[in-house]
Amino acid sequence: MDTKLSLVLFSGTDDKLNAAAVLTAGAAAIGRPVHLFLQYWALDAFRADRMGANHGLAPEAGPQGQAAVTALAAAGQAPWHETLRQAKELGEVEIQACSLSMDLLDINEADLDPLVDGVEGVTAFWLAAGEGQIAFI
Amino acid sequence: MDTKLSLVLFSGTDDKLNAAAVLTAGAAAIGRPVHLFLQYWALDAFRADRMGANHGLAPEAGPQGQAAVTALAAAGQAPWHETLRQAKELGEVEIQACSLSMDLLDINEADLDPLVDGVEGVTAFWLAAGEGQIAFI
Amino acid sequence: MDTKLSLVLFSGTDDKLNAAAVLTAGAAAIGRPVHLFLQYWALDAFRADRMGANHGLAPEAGPQGQAAVTALAAAGQAPWHETLRQAKELGEVEIQACSLSMDLLDINEADLDPLVDGVEGVTAFWLAAGEGQIAFI
Numbered sequence: 001m002d003t004k005l006s007l008v009l010f011s012g013t014d015d016k017l018n019a020a021a022v023l024t025a026g027a028a029a030i031g032r033p034v035h036l037f038l039q040y041w042a043l044d045a046f047r048a049d050r051m052g053a054n055h056g057l058a059p060e061a062g063p064q065g066q067a068a069v070t071a072l073a074a075a076g077q078a079p080w081h082e083t084l085r086q087a088k089e090l091g092e093v094e095i096q097a098c099s100l101s102m103d104l105l106d107i108n109e110a111d112l113d114p115l116v117d118g119v120e121g122v123t124a125f126w127l128a129a130g131e132g133q134i135a136f137i
Numbered sequence: 138m139d140t141k142l143s144l145v146l147f148s149g150t151d152d153k154l155n156a157a158a159v160l161t162a163g164a165a166a167i168g169r170p171v172h173l174f175l176q177y178w179a180l181d182a183f184r185a186d187r188m189g190a191n192h193g194l195a196p197e198a199g200p201q202g203q204a205a206v207t208a209l210a211a212a213g214q215a216p217w218h219e220t221l222r223q224a225k226e227l228g229e230v231e232i233q234a235c236s237l238s239m240d241l242l243d244i245n246e247a248d249l250d251p252l253v254d255g256v257e258g259v260t261a262f263w264l265a266a267g268e269g270q271i272a273f274i
Numbered sequence: 275m276d277t278k279l280s281l282v283l284f285s286g287t288d289d290k291l292n293a294a295a296v297l298t299a300g301a302a303a304i305g306r307p308v309h310l311f312l313q314y315w316a317l318d319a320f321r322a323d324r325m326g327a328n329h330g331l332a333p334e335a336g337p338q339g340q341a342a343v344t345a346l347a348a349a350g351q352a353p354w355h356e357t358l359r360q361a362k363e364l365g366e367v368e369i370q371a372c373s374l375s376m377d378l379l380d381i382n383e384a385d386l387d388p389l390v391d392g393v394e395g396v397t398a399f400w401l402a403a404g405e406g407q408i409a410f411i
Contacts, residue, residue, distance in 0.1 A: 003405045008272070010156055013197050019284055019313055019410075022374060026396030039156055041197050059196050059333050060287050060315050065379075072378050100159060104209050105202075122163030129270075131140045133403075135282070135410040136156075136272040145409070147293055150334050176293055178334050196333050237296060241346050242339075259300030266407075268277045273293075273409040 004132030005034045006125070011137060012041030014055045014080065015069065020137045021083035028091025037125045038116070039098045042137075044105055046097070048113045051081050084115055096120045141269030142171045143262070148274060149178030151192045151217065152206065157274045158220035165228025174262045175253070176235045179274075181242055183234070185250045188218050221252055233257045278406030279308045280399070285411060286315030288329045288354065289343065294411045295357035302365025311399045312390070313372045316411075318379055320371070322387045325355050358389060370394045 005027050009020050020042075024034050038046055045055050057066055073079070078086070087093045097112060097119045109119055120128075142164045146157050157179075161171050175183055182192050194203055210216070215223070224230045234249060234256045246256055257265075279301045283294050294316075298308050312320055319329050331340055347353070352360070361367045371386060371393045383393055394402075 008156070008160065010153065010274075011195070011197065015314055016284065019282070022396055023282065023400075023410075027400050029397055030400055032400065040152055041195065041202060044202070056197060058285070058315065060285065060330060065315060065318070068379050105205055122159055123166055126160075126164050126167055126169065131270075133405075133408050134270050134272055135408055136144075136160075136274045137284075137410045145293070145297065147290065147411075148332070148334065177289055178332065178339060181339070193334060242342055259296055260303055263297075263301050263304055263306065268407075271407050271409050273297075273411045 002032060004130060005032050006037065006129035006132055006134045007034065008037045008039060008125075008134070008136045009042035010039050011058075012045040012055055013057050015057045015061060015065075016137055017042065017045060017055065017080040018083070021080040021087070024093060025083050025087040025090070028087045028093050031091065033092040034087070034094070035128055036093070036095045037098055037120070038095065039101045040104070043097055043101045043107065046095075046113050046116050047107065047111050049111075051113050052079070081113070081115060088115070096125070098122065098125070139169060141267060142169050143174065143266035143269055143271045144171065145174045145176060145271070145273045146179035147176050148195075149180075149182040149192055150194050152194045152198060152202075153274055154179065154182060154192065154217040155220070158217040158224070161230060162220050162224040162227070165224045165230050168228065170229040171224070171231070172265055173230070173232045174235055174257070175232065176238045177241070180234055180238045180244065183232075183250050183253050184244065184248050186248075188250050189216070218250070218252060225252070233262070235259065235262070276306060278404060279306050280311065280403035280406055280408045281308065282311045282313060282399075282408070282410045283316035284313050286319040286329055287331050289331045289335060289339075290411055291316065291319060291329065291354040292357070295354040295361070298367060299357050299361040299364070302361045302367050305365065307366040308361070308368070309402055310367070310369045311372055311394070312369065313375045314378070317371055317375045317381065320369075320387050320390055321381065321385050323385075325387045326353070355387070355389060362389070370399070372396065372399070
């Protein structure tokens with residue numbers, strides 16, 4: 001089963017980025033091609049100089065949720081960008097930045113972490129997505 | 138490739154509405170039929186008397202994100218509802234309000250901007266979505 | 275049309291959980307198998323001792339949105355877990371907890387409401403999703 005999976009990453013908080021990374025790694029592990037398209041605050045999190053920073057959590061996490069995430073990180077859980085790096089080694093994972101969001105946030109390709117493979121427009125994203133599965137995170 | 142794209146719009150902040158509008162316009166531009174289903178705070182943003190208002194951003198945007206969005210709007214970027222209007226002229230885009238959310242927010246069809254084509258229930262949404270692609274934004 | 279619908283539930287606020295429950299019930303009502311995969315704050319909301327608690331709303335709801343939700347609940351609207359319970363009686367709805375999120379939040383299977391059918395990993399989720407439709411809520 002090689003249905004393509006195309007994920008639009010919009011949110012830039014560590015919980016959503018981790019959920020996206022784990023879903024990507026799981027899909028790649030069973031041989032599915034995964035295409036990530038970075039928009040808005042998710043794109044911002046892929047700046048080379050901020051990737052390892054604390055990007056916060058969704059507001060609903062609250063202090064208890066924050067404590068749980070902190071404890072798991074302290075126990076050695078891989079951060080989302082490390083999970084994505086492993087997923088790229090393991091399977092077919094492509095990461096593209098949305099050109100409109102690049103303009104919005106005034107980001108150049110050189111500002112992005114090498115995990116990002118390139119920049120594409122929305123039309124190119126849809127053409128690549130084809131008839132596969134999509135999700136917005 | 139005419140796979141139908143059905144998007145459930147839940148969030149009513151300007152960044153998510155703009156992401157949804159841009160994804161819609163890109164899909165319509167390559168000939169794909171797009172069906173939007175408005176729930177909760179997204180539906181609220183389609184009230185005729187509020188559509189042009191400032192609907193804020195996701196909390197994670199922060200002051201820097203807000204500044205970027207404000208600067209792009211000042212530079213002439215079309216607002217999300219204008220992008221949707223163009224997408225409807227350009228391609229096959231249908232916008233339906235969720236009947237349950239109409240009740241929740243006490244909205245009548247006359248309160249909605251003419252961009253909205255009608256009101257439908259969740260079952261009608263799924264029947265229209267068929268085997269196409271879906272996303273929740 | 276029996277295309278499988280697989281929903282990743284990430285958010286644990288009552289508005290998103292209700293949107294997810296209503297979409298699930300509508301799909302189940304037309305005979306579609308639905309598979310829910312609970313991550314992060316959505317999983318937390320399925321703890322047996324908290325399911326009926328107030329889980330708040332998305333920040334964008336504001337006081338007006340909160341008032342609308344409160345009014346509808348007072349008027350007798352079924353809460354999201356009741357809608358899910360009915361959907362399970364009505365159709366083919368399976369609810370699985372994400373094993374990674376169980377670890378993160380230090381939850382045991384005995385802590386979860388009986389609505390949850392079991393615990394599975396991300397790979398199992400993708401294998402079950404197959405070529406059906408997916409969404410992230």
